[in-house]
Amino acid sequence: MADKDSGGGGGFLLGLLMGGVGGFVAGMILAPKSGEETRAFILDQSREWRDKADELSSATRERMATAATEGRRAASQMRDDDGFDDLDLDDENL
Numbered sequence: 001m002a003d004k005d006s007g008g009g010g011g012f013l014l015g016l017l018m019g020g021v022g023g024f025v026a027g028m029i030l031a032p033k034s035g036e037e038t039r040a041f042i043l044d045q046s047r048e049w050r051d052k053a054d055e056l057s058s059a060t061r062e063r064m065a066t067a068a069t070e071g072r073r074a075a076s077q078m079r080d081d082d083g084f085d086d087l088d089l090d091d092e093n094l
Helices: 010-030 035-080
Strands: none
Touching: 010 035
């Protein structure tokens, strides 16, 4: 039987991304536009992608900060409620 890859499709997604980027670059190089028009288009697209990446990273930072705050709050509440006292950290079946 064939071994199944449990990588979750990361290789496929990476290949898809690389193929898309390669296709975009090839299309820009082979497009029947002047160099100036092509450079302007690439500059506009790169600015849009940078702005989108900035938006996504900001949203991710906010979500991570919220999750960290919730985690600290939950841990503090567990500590205050003596919820850690009954944990058996030596148990191998954790």
